[in-house]
Amino acid sequence: MSKETMKLVANNKKAYHDYFIEDKYEAGIVLHGTEVKSLRLGKCSVKESFIRIENGEVFVYGMHISPYEKGNIFNKDPLRVKKLLLHKMEINKLTGKVAEKGCTLVPLQVYFKDGKAKMEIGLARGKKLFDKRQDIAKKDERRANEREFKISNL
Secondary structure (H helix, E strand, O other): OOOEEEEEEEHHHHHHHHEEEEEEEEEEEOOOHHHHHHOOOOOOEEEOOOOEEOEEEEEEOOOOOOOOOOOOOOOOOOOEEEEEEEEEHHHHHHHHHHOOOOEEEEEEEEEOOEEEEEEEEEEEEEOOOHHHHHHHHHHHHHHHHHHHHHHHOO
C-alpha cells in the first residue's frame, strides 16, 4: 500500500467566510508545462476565482498562476480559463445542485497529490451578513477562551 503524499499550494479561506460548504469534490486540473512548474513553486491564487459548468464540462475562471520565471514563449496567460476533470456522474450531480437557488461552486484549495495537480471544489450556499457576524462572534469567543486558559495555566 502506497502512502498518499499531499502538498498544499493554495488555500481559499475567504470561501469558508462567505459560504456554507455543503459538499466537497476533488478534481484534476488541465495545465500546461510551465504552469505546473510555477504551481510547484507555490505561485498560485484562488481567492477571486469561481467555477462554472458549461456543456457538461467544468471550468475554473480567475485562478491566477504566475508565469514561470525561467519559461519563455511557452508561458501561458496567468488568468486563462482552466478545465477541471471530474467524472460524468459527478458533473451531472453538480449541475442539478447548482440549478437550485443559492448554490454555487467555489474552489477551496489547490494541491499536489501523488504528483498530480488537484483542486478541491466545494458546493456552497451563500451566507447572509448575520451569519458572518455569528461566525466572527464565535471566533472571538474561542480566542478569548484560549487566552484565558493560557493565562490561568502560567
